[in-house]
Amino acid sequence: MTTADHWTVGDVTVHRVDEVPLPPATGPWLLPDATPEVVAGQEWLRPGFADEEGVLRLDSHSFAFTVGGARVLVDTGIGNGKERANPAWHDLDTDYLQRLTAVGFHPDSVDLVILTHLHADHVGWNTRATDGAWLPTFPGARYVTSRVEREFWAGYAMDEARRQLFRDSVIPVEEAGLLDLLDIPAEGTEVAPGVRLVPTPGHTPGHVAVELTSRGRTAMITGDCVHHPVQLAAPGIGACVDIDPVRSEASRRELLGSLAGTDTLLLGTHFAPPTAGYVVAHEGAYHLSPTPAGSV
DSSP: OOOOOEEEETTEEEEEEEEEEOOTTHHHHHOTTOOHHHHHTOGGGTTTTBOTTOOBOBEEEEEEEEETTEEEEEOOOSOSSOOOSSTTTTTOOOOHHHHHHHTTOOGGGOOEEEOSOOOHHHHGGGEEEETTEEEESOTTOEEEEEHHHHHHHHTSOOOHHHHHHHHHHTHHHHHTTOEEEEOOOTTOEEEETTEEEEEOOSSSTTOEEEEEEETTEEEEEOGGGOSSTHHHHOTTOOOTTOSSHHHHHHHHHHHHHHHTTSSOEEEOSSBOTTOEEEEEEETTEEEEEEOOTTOO
16 A cells, blocks of 8 residues: 655645546546547646546545644545446445555544535545444544535435435434534635635535645645646536536636635645646636645
8 A cells, every 4th residue: 555645734734545546438427528629738737637648537535634633534535335326436345444544544533524515426435334234434523514515405306326325425424413514604614723614616506615724824625616627727617517507617717716826735636646736827727737745
């Protein structure tokens, strides 16, 4: 097992905890407007974020860090042994928990789990199979998400696949009394020292990004407000699963515009290595100036 990539933000070390690379077919399905021709026009995407044929690279991973003595995990990936309609997510068997433990975050030690939104590839490790039941993976943690997010899905006409993910990965956490629903004002809300949830609706109604600040340095974890760096070059490219595409684009443009030219480190929730970088204005849009793991 290799050491997880990590970045330093002030006094905080942010670890990327890998789950699984997503298959090449993910890009054309998820971001259909990110055609090979569009990708070919952005040389900076290669080789890390796209291959020479213009196929996007995307990953499933979490970010883990300690602030104020609290161990924090942002999003929990796809999970093992879950029944999923997407073949790439179905019945996985990965060493995610071993990777998490290897960087000092044994499941029993995690204090706070932040869920940027309630999609299957962000809540899967909320639970794990134990004696035939789905039980919280992080029994000592407070799980948090937006109240708007949970209430939206409560009133949504779900198909069977979505009902399944709630049955195995959300409802067991609720039944254990571990899920806290937060009201997120426009300016965001702090959930731990220096950790602020920032509303970025559109992909889902209650989607949040996660801002981390320590000793004057700042990082922003995208969630699915930005799936891939190609969206920096073309912020109008949206995901096929955006609930509100217009609002999703507006949130993405607002977030990127606020970060461009600053020293805020952008950490992409689905960005393949090098995963992190700084947003730079470029030809009427942006590109990502990558920051190697281990860097400030």
